[in-house]
Amino acid sequence: MPPNVALLEARALHARYGEIEALHGINLDVAQGSIVALLGANGSGKTTTLRALTGATRRSGSILFDKREVIGHAPEDVARLGIAHVPEGRGTLSTLSVWENLAMGAYTLTDARRTRARYEKLVAYFPWLAERREQPAGLLSGGEQQMLAIARALMMEPRLILLDEPSLGLAPIIVSRIFEILRTINRDDGVTILIAEQNAAAALALADQAYVLETGRIALSGPSHDLAGNEQIRKSYLGY
Numbered sequence: 001m002p003p004n005v006a007l008l009e010a011r012a013l014h015a016r017y018g019e020i021e022a023l024h025g026i027n028l029d030v031a032q033g034s035i036v037a038l039l040g041a042n043g044s045g046k047t048t049t050l051r052a053l054t055g056a057t058r059r060s061g062s063i064l065f066d067k068r069e070v071i072g073h074a075p076e077d078v079a080r081l082g083i084a085h086v087p088e089g090r091g092t093l094s095t096l097s098v099w100e101n102l103a104m105g106a107y108t109l110t111d112a113r114r115t116r117a118r119y120e121k122l123v124a125y126f127p128w129l130a131e132r133r134e135q136p137a138g139l140l141s142g143g144e145q146q147m148l149a150i151a152r153a154l155m156m157e158p159r160l161i162l163l164d165e166p167s168l169g170l171a172p173i174i175v176s177r178i179f180e181i182l183r184t185i186n187r188d189d190g191v192t193i194l195i196a197e198q199n200a201a202a203a204l205a206l207a208d209q210a211y212v213l214e215t216g217r218i219a220l221s222g223p224s225h226d227l228a229g230n231e232q233i234r235k236s237y238l239g240y
């Protein structure tokens with residue numbers, strides 16, 4: 001894989017809720033095959049950024065995905081292009097079974113054999129999915145629901161996966177497990193990852209590059225290793 005080929009390039013990205021502008025023109029680059037962390041305090045604009053990228057929130061500016069402009073495309077088209085979104089609060093449907101949730105994620109796959117192959121691949125990452133495939137998703141633990149949400153997003157064979165605070169409300173040991181799986185998916189399947197997190201320490205340990213948002217603007221960006229290694233930055237921007 002050639003290094004530093006941009007898969008996603010956002011330029012002067014603005015987003016608003018009615019009269020209120022929440023993103024004030026951000027620039028964001030995600031290299032193909034990389035893991036990028038989007039950090040920042042509660043309310044800084046992480047969720048809005050991810051939603052603006054998929055078109056779930058009104059946005060303007062430019063978003064090139066694999067050199068193609070996606071602004072003007074509906075969220076379903078963006079999904080078809082290969083961007084999967086694991087939303088804040090997971091978005092799994094609690095009354096549907098584990099399998100039904102996964103099948104929903106495969107809606108961009110038209111071929112049943114391919115869907116089946118995809119399912120087998122995900123069971124290798126999350127073996128418990130097979131054991132619990134008939135159970136309602138609502139009976140799963142918080143960590144399992146997060147894993148199901150990730151597995152569901154991976155069903156459509158995305159090139160880029162957007163994750164919105166996957167660690168939220170989970171015990172550190174569960175977060176480590178989930179991040180380890182994300183690392184494996186990135187390394188072995190070449191899935192590029194953009195992960196929004198308030199857990200800066202864990203996200204920086206996972207990511208190659210990081211952006212820090214402050215009230216809808218990029219306050220800081222750079223290689224994760226540099227940010228994590230700078231005590232001043234850690235204290236002023238990352239809260240640890």
Ligand SMILES: Nc1ncnc2c1ncn2[C@@H]1O[C@H](COP(=O)(O)OP(=O)(O)O)[C@@H](O)[C@H]1O
Pocket residue numbers: 017020022040041042043044045046047048049
């Ligand atoms: N649905 C909404 N309607 C109006 N304002 C919103 C909405 N969602 C978020 N905001 C505002 O946009 C800003 C960014 O929020 P958000 O993207 O959710 O931040 P984060 O994910 O970093 O916590 C905040 O000021 C928040 O109050």
Ligand SMILES: [Mg+2]
Pocket residue numbers: 046047048088164165
């Ligand atoms: Mg959020």
